Amino acid sequence: MSKKRSRTVTFGEVVAELPPVEEPWTGRGYRHPVTEGAFVDADGRKWTLVRSRLDPRRAKRLAATADRMSTGGDTYDEDQDEWFPVYVPQADRQAAWLEVKPRLGAHYTPGQDVSYEAYEFTSVDGLTLVYFDVHC
Template sequence: MPKKRERAGAFADVVAAMGPAPEAESVGSYVPSPLMARGFTDADGRHWRLARGPLDPRRAKRLVVSADMMSMGDHYDDRVGWWLPRFLTEAERPGAWLEARARFDATDPPVHAAYEFTTDDGLVLLYIATDC
């Protein structure tokens, strides 16, 4: 039977020899996306939890009109110091819907998908996610 070869070094030895990782500059705390976290708390302290999605475009279209709030894109909110979904005004909703709908089944970026979030007190949010 052939002899086993001696290993030049175990993987753990190689990693240990690399030393500690260089310190990165602090750029604020990491906040996961609302989809990764399955919810988020807005700047007004309301907690939104992911209810369903990605939505069928027909359901999303109904929510453009009936949802209490609609979001598309992100913005940096100085009140809390991190990125949050950007809530749209009533006047912005139709244009945002047309833009999002055109990119739902896109094969090249940006690709949009719709999700529904709710609060404990019954508010509904149509959340349009953009994947670049």
């Protein structure tokens, strides 16, 4: 008589069955543009991450030439239950860059000042976004 062993459940299968973690302030949870690798902005434009942790020289060039720039200031849209990056107006980009530059790639220590990492996104219609992720 043959004895069948019961199937062992793998760790991956257990994790896959867990419900998604939700932040207390939103129903879907905060989906970070860098972590997700893509996002849809408030205008409905889809952006995809193309370069991570940019060299400061490229970040500086994109701060001046990219179609959009965000310094990590996100806003919550209650109607869509989603967080969206806030874009820096063209006229304010130089001042924003001067604020980001000394803290770009700096080591962040809790309780200290903020630091930034630069990322490049492109849209499906060919626009470029430089996204400065803030750590605070």
